[in-house]
Amino acid sequence: MKTIISAILFFGISLSVSSQTDTLSSDTAGIQRNDTLVLKQIFNTALTSGKSYAVLDHLCNKIGGRLSGSAEAARAVVYMKGIMESYHFDTVYLQEVMVPHWVRGAKEKAFFKSGTDQIPVAICALGGSIGTKGKPLAANIVEVNSVAQLKALANSEVKGKIVFFNGAMNPKHIRTFTAYSESGEQRWTGPWVAQEKGAVGVIVRSLTTIVDKFPHTGSMGSRPNTKGIPSAAISTFHANQLSKTLVVNPKTEFSFTMNCETLADTLSYNVIGEIWGSEKPEEIVVVGGHLDAWDNGDGAHDDGAGCVQSIEALRLFKVLNIIPKRTIRAVLFMNEENGLKGGKAFADSVKSQNQNVIAAIESDAGGFTPRYFVCQTHDERLTKASAWLPLFKPYSIYAFEYGHGGADISPLNAKQTLLIGYRPDSQRYFDYHHAGSDTFDKINQRELELGGANMAALVYLLSEHGL
Amino acid sequence: MKTIISAILFFGISLSVSSQTDTLSSDTAGIQRNDTLVLKQIFNTALTSGKSYAVLDHLCNKIGGRLSGSAEAARAVVYMKGIMESYHFDTVYLQEVMVPHWVRGAKEKAFFKSGTDQIPVAICALGGSIGTKGKPLAANIVEVNSVAQLKALANSEVKGKIVFFNGAMNPKHIRTFTAYSESGEQRWTGPWVAQEKGAVGVIVRSLTTIVDKFPHTGSMGSRPNTKGIPSAAISTFHANQLSKTLVVNPKTEFSFTMNCETLADTLSYNVIGEIWGSEKPEEIVVVGGHLDAWDNGDGAHDDGAGCVQSIEALRLFKVLNIIPKRTIRAVLFMNEENGLKGGKAFADSVKSQNQNVIAAIESDAGGFTPRYFVCQTHDERLTKASAWLPLFKPYSIYAFEYGHGGADISPLNAKQTLLIGYRPDSQRYFDYHHAGSDTFDKINQRELELGGANMAALVYLLSEHGL
Secondary structure, three states: OOOOOOOOOOOOOOOOHHHHHHHHOOOHHHHHHHHHHHHHHHHHHHHHHOOHHHHHHHHHHHHOOEOOOOHHHHHHHHHHHHHHHHOOOOEEEEEEEEEEEEEOOOOOEEEEEEOOEEEEOOEEEOEOOOOOOOOOEEEEEEEEOOHHHHHOOOHHHHOOOEEEEOOOOOOOOOOHHHHHHHHOHHHHOHHHHHHHOOOOEEEEEOOOOOOOOOOEOOEOOOOOOOOOOOEEEEOHHHHHHHHHHHHHOOOOEEEEEOOOEEEEEEEEEEEEEEEOOOOEEEEEEEEEEEOOEOOOOOOHHHHHHHHHHHHHHHHHHHHOOOOOOEEEEEEEEOOOOOOOHHHHHHHHHHHHOOOEEEEEEEOOOOOOOEEEEEEOOOOHHHHHHHOOHHHHHHHOOOEEEEOOOOOOOOOOOOOOOEEEEEEEOOOOHHHHOOEOOOOHHHOOHHHHHHHHHHHHHHHHHHHHHOO | OOOOOOOOOOOOOOOOHHHHHHHHOOOHHHHHHHHHHHHHHHHHHHHHHOOHHHHHHHHHHHHOOEOOOOHHHHHHHHHHHHHHHHOOOOEEEEEEEEEEEEEOOOOOEEEEEEOOEEEEOOEEEOEOOOOOOOOOEEEEEEEEOOHHHHHOOOHHHHOOOEEEEOOOOOOOOOOHHHHHHHHOHHHHOHHHHHHHOOOOEEEEEOOOOOOOOOOOOOEOOOOOOOOOOOEEEEOHHHHHHHHHHHHHOOOOEEEEEOOOEEEEEEEEEEEEEEEOOOOEEEEEEEEEEEOOEOOOOOOHHHHHHHHHHHHHHHHHHHHOOOOOOEEEEEEEEOOOOOOOHHHHHHHHHHHHOOOEEEEEEEOOOOOOOEEEEEEOOOOHHHHHHHOOHHHHHHHOOOEEEEOOOOOOOOOOOOOOOEEEEEEEOOOOHHHHOOOOOOOHHHOOHHHHHHHHHHHHHHHHHHHHHOO
16 A cells, blocks of 8 residues: 555644643543543553563563463562562562462473374473373374263273364354353363263364464363373364374374473462552552463463553553552462462452452453453443543544453452453464464564553543542 | 353354355345345355465465566466456456556665764665666765755755655554655655755655664655656664764765666556346446555565455355345456556546446455444445444444545546445554565464455445445
8 A cells, every 4th residue: 555645633632741741630620631631641652652562572582481380480570570660650569379380391292103104293281281201191092072072972982092172263253262262161171071081181172273383282170189181282283184194094093291290389479569549549440461371482462461561551650640549550460371379369368458449450362452341240330431432442442341351350359340351352362372472573562552551541541530 | 361251152143154045135124134144154254264365375475576567467467367267256357557667676785884884774766766777876864854854954955965764654643554644755755855956865764663674665756757866765773773873973975776767668457357246237346456566575465465355255255155236346456556557547447438336445454453444435325334334343343434445446436436445453554564574474364354254245235235
């Protein structure tokens, strides 16, 4: 496209940040105008001198994957606390959390036999799985496309075999999280059902609609009183290859070796920073993401993006000299991926200290271009938030709608706290989710900064006007 | 994000494509229901067996950049005609267009002197520029940030120098095309103003908000009776480096060598395919993009995406056995980038044959995730199109609004033809636009196919209901 489209003055208002800071005090008669001006300042600053991209670069490329209990997670805690301190928030502190400590160990190996050949395939252990004690586990395969299909089999058809869940994520859903939810059962519940039916191991097709050689890990659901059976994700490319081979030779043998194990629980931390409210400091607006990330990638979209956006939201208040009426608090939760201990510890502390968290915004759907917010309520708080939509439309948010806020904030009391999810575009999310490909080069700077700015804008409106 | 969100049945309707083709006849009482069903079929098909991604792969990786008059453009014409024929459209034909034939020649070289060092920089000739006859053109530099700033200088300050336009694209605009429009003048008009003031050459900062080492080319505006002076784009990284050097040493000498030249006009073609209308074949709905692309990249987003989406729109009619009431026509325009001869030839043919093109949709803003449509009218046709919005909202289109339809369709009579632009998300577009980085790996399959499906959906509604 070359044509110089006649310049549309997208914003009627032209103002410099510095010239307007004097008008940011509360002026009830002028709230609407003030809100418009503050949002413009927030976006101008994010798009010209936002810091979240650089912080995420460090988090991904200098620290990398940071699963709970790992040395990388500990380094991420120290690094992000230091960043918050450098932003001069009113307080920055760590909140203790005991977290599971599962380790992958030496990289997994897997192959299947085709005639006399061994065909290597890419797998990675599912989070929480036991390993194979470093020795190959080999068996014939029973392929199914769902947990229901497995349940319909006689136990004798499963006993002693490796169950291969090959249900593909449904590409027809426009919102890809819907497809993930539908297909997630085979990873979440499948290994336990397979064990009950006598299987010796489980291979799950990666939860992504693209076909490539990256296995996508993720947790199994928890099940008390059993350690389960060795369970791994297989790349979609190799899942297709294996499935085709099974058509020709149903007796194909699969072999895999995994060195993962669960160690003793470890002390870790939520990382928290606050700017105190000037008028109603006891009312708190939370914004957060989760700091832990799977070890096989760098956790760029899941959920480094949400972390850097959350602290950027508070930083924008500082650099714009916006003093919130209510307290605003950034929380980087530990252990979303395999335990949710950070989210639970945070909710426990809110409850035990009788804190009044009026709203909590979570960003855990990637650093992509903005689309909408969801509110986990049908009550008048959704109506109130929706009334702010005209303020957001110039900034690529086109809806406030009902939806699940996010995992980390889910332990909070939803009657007291409005649980809000930031929703960027979801088309690319599962290309990288929980895979080695979730790296910093998949992040676009403008898309990331726009997300943080939209979160800052919503934090501002909540802190200014309450709910 | 790991949590298995409770599955929301995003679409209440479940149907197979084959079971519904019988209901696709016109049923006035059931139009609304039929429309919903047809759109669902279109999107299901695009997301499960869309072909545009594979066609674009070939266009980019087997043919590549395809500037008007080049061998690659000729191959692209043959290839895309063959693809349309393989889709069994009712007719596929070529429309002759005489196009300018500008060639870059051997790759440009450029450096500036810093002390005794020569610092190499990445440049590429602007389309239509004369070369330096293979010899270095060296001179001192005068740096300006806009055409207005250049005009304010005395001619004596410019004479014999190389003008360095270093105006940066404004990152504050949420819609990046607005920023492009604002900054475009220095590339479009700047070289001519510099020439008038006695400059010997022009270097223009690349029109992108990111900082990297890819120069972004593009046309200068045309100016009769002069060949201009050698003019090139410089990468943003090197523009910054050069600007800093000029602060220290305003006498810095810049040297560049370019081998570009304009050859005799060449015969080329628009590539056109049609499916004839069953009830009002004389009313025509056009959908198109431009087939030519700058030679320094592969023209993936600009505008291979628009081409493959346009023919995909018609292909979806064929595979779904949808017989349009009005004629639908895909047009792959030649020469958008440096002459618009294809768009003009097409409009001339429509006029001379007295054809009734009721609407023309252009996709020339990249293959990114869908956002909205623009209609180049304020009359009742915008109202009518806007009434279809509820049909599109499930598919990531959230608005029909006023806007410029597109360059290729702009020569059509806007009173007779509703000019429509498809608008995907614009955050990443200028990262790659007119640069060596506009390659196939920057395309996401789902985003591309969703664009083609939305275009198909709008073509369907226009062909079914008219305007």
